[in-house]
Amino acid sequence: MLNGIAVSAEPVVTLKDMVEKTISSNPEVQARYHKFLEAGHEQDVMRAGLLPKADIVSSFREQEKLVKNINNTATPSMNNELVLRQMIFDGFAISSEVKRLGFASRVRYYELQSAMQNTTLEFMRAYIDILRYRELTQFAKDNYVIHKQLSDRIKDRVEAGVARRVDLEQANGRLALAEANLLTETTNLHDVTARFQRLYGDLPPAALEAPNFFNAGVEASAEDALKIAYRHNPDLLSTIEDIQAKRKEINTNEARYFPRLDLQARKNLGTSSDGKNSTSAADLLELTLNFNLFNGFSDKHSILQAAQKLNGAQDMRDKACIDTRQLVVIAYNDIVQLKEQRTYREQHRNSIENARVAYQKQFDIGQRTLLDLLDSENEFFQAKRSLTNTEYDLQMAYVRTYAGQGALLNKIGAARGNLPEYAREDYQDNESICQAIAPAQPVIDKEALLADAKPLANVYPTLAKPALAANEIKTEPTPAAFACKIEDVTARVHDWGTAWRQKDADQYLKFYADSFVPESSLDRGSWEKQRRERLSKHGKIGLKIEDLQVSCDGEKAIATFNQSYTLTQFKIKKTADTACEVCNMKRIPIIAYQDKVKKELQFEHVNNAWQIVRELTSK
Structure with a gap:
């Protein structure tokens, strides 16, 4: 109770109610609905040709003013005549046309059903995307929030002198990426909200019901799913009805080869100028026959024209078969693949x-x-997004399958009122x-992939298991885990660079492990x-190591950095011509390579000791 007024909770709008509102108010569906009603009235118009027609024909004339009355007879100036007509036989033209329009009405009915299925499909796509992007x-x-907190934390550590400023730059860069991702998702949510509003007519409610109508699943195979679609897909059924309509159009045109027989009755109600019944008044009953000889x-x-229309209708039926098959088998395969993919996505997320x-610890x-x-925060964010997208993609795969089968509205439990139910006819089958x-669903033979794969040593030599002779295999106690320290690896990198600058080949090569494999095609000895040879070349080596980043993982570590290398050589150049040649010589540095x-x-x-097992270079 608020200020004496009872406040009730906002009623929850169910998915069924929202779908029924959509298919009852959507302009495209409404246009199809009125086309269906129009077809029914058109059939009624043609059916009227089977019923008798009654007309009153009135005429007015001034014959006595134009022709002098010699015989003293009174010709009525006003004449009324009642005419009754009934078609007896027209070669079955009207009856064939009534049947044609009946099939045409069924075509419009299935086109309406197709429009409702497609509109519901688009509505469900928007509905599911609303749920998707709200979660994303x-x-x-x-x-x-996490990246902002990390950035603030790193900033405090930098200001305290316990972290490097480059760490803050990295944190700020990732924070900017997080802000861009947030802007992208909110934009996507805005766009799908506008799409939902176009279909539904109103903005989506704050609370949306989670759809569960697909819990019933689908058929056991794609072929079984196709059989259902071929019986109930409205696009296919409309083409079959159109074929029947075109057959009846041929019958209508063939009726022109038959005579037309009509029964006509006339009752002359004319009177003379003196008010008495005219002697010319008469009753007439006649049978008329009209037979066209040449047209x-x-x-x-x-x-022939109607026959080509029939051929075209059959072609459209074949196209509907192909389109339905493609739609259903792709959606069905997506269900199978996404269900398996969901398991892997969930495992990845966990x-x-x-x-x-x-990593935080x-x-x-x-x-x-x-x-x-x-990296771990970003990968966790992407893993959650991938799992969520897979979940909603799976829901849409069910929706697409049901729509292809013409069963989406039934699965939701929604319907539009005031529509007839047509029984299935034999000609439809x-x-x-x-x-x-259906195409065979792809199955990956993982065991065959592993059997055909190259040995791991060919790709990552450092991960290869060392081979031991049978008499050398020993069972050693498991050593305690080694704790990697970033500062040790950092110092090792700088020592490696110092040996290179000093051109100390023996010391330089000691940094490389026995298992080291060169990045080039050279073997270890040639490398x-x-x-x-390169270290023995004349000249001075300049080596700068910048933006050094080290990551540790037990007894392994990775160091990445930007390397600037120069080889400076010196040439003696004569600067002047004097008696003292030595006095005129100058040593000039020249960059030979960089x-x-x-x-x-x-x-x-x-x-x-930390030893190099792999050295990778990129521009």
Whole structure:
């Protein structure tokens, strides 16, 4: 009770009610509905030709003023005549046309059903997208909040001098991405709301009922689903009805080869000028026969024209078969694939969520970099989005399958009132030539993929298992887990760079593990020879390591950085002509080679030292 006025909760609008409102008020559906009513009235107009017609024919004339009355007879100036006409036989033209229009009315009926199915399909697409983007928008909001909190946390650490400013730049960059994602999702929600409003007529309510009509599932196979579609799809049924209408049109045109027989009765109600009944008044009953002998071959060509219309209607039926098959088998396959995909998406989301929590704890103790933490948050956000999209895509696959089968409204339980129910006719089965043949659903043989795959050592040599002789296989106690420290790996990278700058080939090559495989096609021996030759070249090496990022994972670590390399050589140049040649010589530096690349060094902790097992370079 508020200020003496009872406040009741806003009634919940069910999905069924919303669909019924949509198919009862949507302009496109309404236009089809009026076309259906129009077809019914058109048939009634033609059916009237089977009934008698009654007319009163009145005439007025001034014959006595034009022709002098010699015989002293009175010709009535006003004459009324009652005429009754009844068609007896017209070669079955009217009856054939009535039947044709009856089939045409059924065509309009199934076109109306198709419009309602398609409008409901579009409405359900908007309805499900409203649910989808409301959920995705909430994910984007949560993602933004987390990135904002992380950014503020890193900012505090930078100001306290315990974190690098480059970490803050990374955090701010990811925060900007989170803000862009939030803007994208809110824009998508706005657009789908406008689409919903166009179909429904009103804005969507704050609370929407979760659809559950697809819990009944679908048929056991795509072929069985197709059989249902071929019996109930309104687009296909409308083409079958159109074929029957075109057959009756041929019968209507063939009626022109028959005579027309009419019964006509006349009652002359005329009176003379003196008010007495005229002697010319008479009753008449006659039978008239009209038989056309030649009509310029128009009757023949009208039949040929109708025959081509029949051929076209049959072609449209074949097209409807093909379109229905494509729609249903694709939607059915999407159901099968998305149900399996949902399992993997859910597993991915759960695994990433667990890793995200672990990364947060490891970041707090220095075992994870900020980049690792931000990557885990972004991957968790994307995993949730992927799972949600898969869930709603699966719902839409059910909706599309039901729509292709002409059963969407029945599944929802919605209907439009004041529509007849047509019983299925035998000719609908006879005219349907659609074959329920569906493509085989794709099945991935994962065991065959693994059997045909290259050994892992060919792709990632560092992950290859070392082969041991039978007499060398020993059971060793599991060592304690090694704790990777970022500062140790960072120092190791700088020591590696120092050895390179000093052109100390022996020390430089000690940084590479025995399992190291060069990125190029060279083998290990050829690669070492090449490196020694390059380090022995005359000149000074300049090496800058910038934006160094290190991530640790147990006994493995990865260092990524921007590398600037220069090789400076010196030439002696004579600067003047004097008696003292030595005095005129000057040593001039020349850049012989330089490049800038992105480099990734993959380390493993071997023999109590961090050694390089993989070196990757990109521009």
